Amino acid sequence: MKLKGEMSMLNVLHVQELDLEKLCAELEQKRDEAPQFFMKSPIIVDCADLGDAAEQLDFSLLRQKLLELGFIPVGIRNNPVEMNARLVDAGWAIMRESRPSTASTEVSGDVSAETNQQAEVAQQDEPQAAPQVAPVGIKSLTIDRPVRSGQQVYAADADMTVLAQTSAGSEIMADGSIHVYGPLRGRVLAGARGNEQARIFCQSLQAELIAIAGRYQLLDESDTELKGKPAMIRLDGEKLIIEPLAH
Amino acid sequence: MSKVIVVTSGKGGVGKTTSSAAFAAGLAAKGHKTAVIDFDVGLRNLDLIMGVERRVVYDFVNVINGEATLKQALIKDKRVDNLYILPASQTRDKDALSKEGVESVINELKKEFDFIVCDSPAGIEKGAFMALYFADEAIIVTNPEVSSVRDSDRILGILQSRSKAAEDGKTVKEHLLITRYSPDRVEGGDMLGMDDIVEILSVPLIGVIPESGSVLQASNSGNPVIMDKDSEAGQAYQDVVARFLGEEVPLRFIDVEPKKGFFQKLFG
Numbered sequence: 001m002k003l004k005g006e007m008s009m010l011n012v013l014h015v016q017e018l019d020l021e022k023l024c025a026e027l028e029q030k031r032d033e034a035p036q037f038f039m040k041s042p043i044i045v046d047c048a049d050l051g052d053a054a055e056q057l058d059f060s061l062l063r064q065k066l067l068e069l070g071f072i073p074v075g076i077r078n079n080p081v082e083m084n085a086r087l088v089d090a091g092w093a094i095m096r097e098s099r100p101s102t103a104s105t106e107v108s109g110d111v112s113a114e115t116n117q118q119a120e121v122a123q124q125d126e127p128q129a130a131p132q133v134a135p136v137g138i139k140s141l142t143i144d145r146p147v148r149s150g151q152q153v154y155a156a157d158a159d160m161t162v163l164a165q166t167s168a169g170s171e172i173m174a175d176g177s178i179h180v181y182g183p184l185r186g187r188v189l190a191g192a193r194g195n196e197q198a199r200i201f202c203q204s205l206q207a208e209l210i211a212i213a214g215r216y217q218l219l220d221e222s223d224t225e226l227k228g229k230p231a232m233i234r235l236d237g238e239k240l241i242i243e244p245l246a247h
Numbered sequence: 248m249s250k251v252i253v254v255t256s257g258k259g260g261v262g263k264t265t266s267s268a269a270f271a272a273g274l275a276a277k278g279h280k281t282a283v284i285d286f287d288v289g290l291r292n293l294d295l296i297m298g299v300e301r302r303v304v305y306d307f308v309n310v311i312n313g314e315a316t317l318k319q320a321l322i323k324d325k326r327v328d329n330l331y332i333l334p335a336s337q338t339r340d341k342d343a344l345s346k347e348g349v350e351s352v353i354n355e356l357k358k359e360f361d362f363i364v365c366d367s368p369a370g371i372e373k374g375a376f377m378a379l380y381f382a383d384e385a386i387i388v389t390n391p392e393v394s395s396v397r398d399s400d401r402i403l404g405i406l407q408s409r410s411k412a413a414e415d416g417k418t419v420k421e422h423l424l425i426t427r428y429s430p431d432r433v434e435g436g437d438m439l440g441m442d443d444i445v446e447i448l449s450v451p452l453i454g455v456i457p458e459s460g461s462v463l464q465a466s467n468s469g470n471p472v473i474m475d476k477d478s479e480a481g482q483a484y485q486d487v488v489a490r491f492l493g494e495e496v497p498l499r500f501i502d503v504e505p506k507k508g509f510f511q512k513l514f515g
């Protein structure tokens with residue numbers, strides 16, 4: 001078993017053996033090394049290393065175990081295609097393999113399938129987690145109500161616009177850029193699957209954590225003079241740049 | 248059209264039951280047929296605060312299990328017309344509440360009552376979830392302290408993502424009720440101010456109830472504090488009911504009592 005960050009805050013679990021007990025024990029150990037980091041973090045299961053043996057794994061149980069461990073199972077990729085229907089029944093979304101640089105421009109048949117299935121995952125999730133997805137064909141997710149403490153909103157393969165506030169203890173995440181028009185108080189993660197061009201725009205920067213393409217920074221008062229002010233955050237090489245939004 | 252209103256908070260001990268009793272009694276006193284349900288299965292508190300604990304024969308869980316009819320379990324208040332109490336069971340655990348069971352009780356109540364007030368238990372587990380699931384409106388009870396505000400924020404998220412209204416693509420109307428407010432302690436910096444709480448939660452304020460000894464007195468004597476016309480807390484709850492029913496009433500008891508300064512003492 002191998003657990004990697006993959007240039008983003010979205011963790012990918014590479015399953016390499018069929019023994020679920022063992023897998024979960026190892027995963028639990030990993031989680032406990034950095035519980036703050038992994039708690040309630042989305043996770044993708046990659047079956048590439050298993051090949052056709054993936055057929056023998058109980059994915060419904062795996063999903064349940066991941067939830068119990070505090071992860072938010074988002075989707076599965078590189079599984080044998082014959083399994084798709086069964087995986088969806090078990091509450092999983094089928095994901096394409098991530099191709100960060102092209103992800104934002106890619107529109108293909110399975111995008112709609114992916115979005116629909118993720119919407120399904122959202123319903124079955126724990127109260128704390130409500131990943132949402134942009135409607136099919138529209139590459140932007142608009143949230144018009146506050147994102148509250150304990151809630152998580154994820155715009156898969158899309159930009160996100162939040163018209164209300166995000167609370168301390170909430171998390172918003174998009175594969176593209178994020179715009180927030182109310183106070184931004186929670187965690188905010190743009191370019192969640194590695195898009196380094198993604199940016200964060202907000203009217204009142206009070207975020208607990210900012211991240212673009214996996215480069216993250218905790219914000220406390222000393223970090224920026226722009227606290228409470230309109231700001232834009234972009235990535236310059238490995239460094240997050242916080243700039244005033246209005247000139 | 249009858250309305251289901253949940254009184255909830257996330258955090259425990261902030262004044263949900265006190266507020267449920269006062270609010271329900273206030274609505275009934277204004278002529279609206281009102282039922283108040285205790286969702287705190289296993290603890291039972293509402294019947295005490297409303298002074299009807301000796302009259303409890305059947306409870307909410309008995310009705311859900313078909314061991315009693317709703318009519319048998321509802322306790323009619325002797326002081327206020329139009330007011331009925333559905334007590335919780337002391338002996339069962341929260342798993343006794345099933346979604347279907349709660350739904351059938353609420354639907355039956357809807358046929359007869361204008362308002363159904365649901366007194367939620369603390370926490371964000373099953374009991375609290377059941378209390379809010381069928382709500383049309385919510386009164387979020389918050390104390391002026393950081394942990395209470397944070398828990399209110401959490402419960403607001405659950406309300407708007409997991410309630411029946413949310414599942415049907417609708418929203419639950421939110422009201423913020425700040426209780427145990429002590430202007431002196433806000434001034435002294437020990438407690439969060441009213442404006443800060445509204446700013447953090449961004450929910451319309453329906454009232455501020457001051458910290459007051461009359462609340463404990465009222466609950467010890469089994470009279471909802473709203474019936475104590477001399478108490479500031481009682482008057483503040485009256486205002487809450489009026490606002491809920493659409494009246495415009497200014498906030499009271501939110502400022503520090505002016506202390507007379509040296510010159511005021513001399514000339515005043």
Ligand SMILES: Nc1ncnc2c1ncn2[C@@H]1O[C@H](COP(=O)(O)OP(=O)(O)OP(=O)(O)O)[C@@H](O)[C@H]1O
Pocket residue numbers: 256258259260261262263264265266287292367368369426427428456457458459460462463466480
């Ligand atoms: N405005 C107030 N002034 C003074 N004391 C108050 C006030 N409101 C509530 N209290 C006191 O706070 C305590 C808790 O109140 P209450 O039982 O209404 O809270 P609750 O939120 O229902 O608690 P639980 O979460 O346990 O159900 C009681 O002792 C009550 O008398």
Ligand SMILES: [Mg+2]
Pocket residue numbers: 263264265287292367368
């Ligand atoms: Mg109570």
